[in-house]
Amino acid sequence: MTEHLDMAILSAYLDNELDAAAQRHAAAHLAGCPQCRATLAELDGLGQGLRALACPELPAELQARLQRPFAPPPVRRVSAPRRRSCSACCSAMPCPASRRAAHPATTCSPSSAAPHPARSARAPNSAT
Incomplete structure (x- = not known):
């Protein structure tokens, strides 16, 4: 055997x-x-x-504690980016749609306007 x-x-x-x-x-x-x-x-x-055998119910607090490591992470809401003034390139001028397309995260506001850097660097146009 x-x-x-x-x-x-x-x-x-x-x-x-x-x-x-x-x-x-x-x-x-x-x-x-x-x-x-x-x-x-x-x-x-x-x-x-x-x-x-009867299986007793686990207390709710213990069930939650045991399940916590397996729960999916909470969903984080992402807010839209804040708009900022684009004073370096276009605040002194009206903000046409084409300029907004070039700088989508900005709003050009003439109230916070500083002279356009390229314009302030130029000498006034004089006749020769």
């Missing part, structure tokens, strides 16, 4: 977790070994008893 099946093999046999060859080997051994059949029956009875 061969060695008896160990508890890990018997448990895997009960749960149908053995590959086909190991399943056939265990079934053949169980057919001829009353001691392993008795152990298998005890193991099966233990599993049925455990499944029949």
Whole structure:
């Protein structure tokens, strides 16, 4: 007679977790070994008893604490960028749509106007 099946093999046999060859080997051994059949029956009875036990409800606080590491991160709202004045290039002039397209994150306001850098650097136009 061969060695008896160990508890890990018997448990895997009960749960149908053995590959086909190991399943056939265990079934053949169980057919001829009353001691392993008795152990298998005890193991099966233990599993049925455990499944029949009532499982108490966890307290809500404990459930929340256990689930917290697996929760998705909170959604962060991103606000629209604040508009800023584009005084360096166009505050002294009206702000046409083309200039707004070139500087979408700015609003050109003549009230906060500083002279356009390129215009203030030029000498007045004199006739020769």
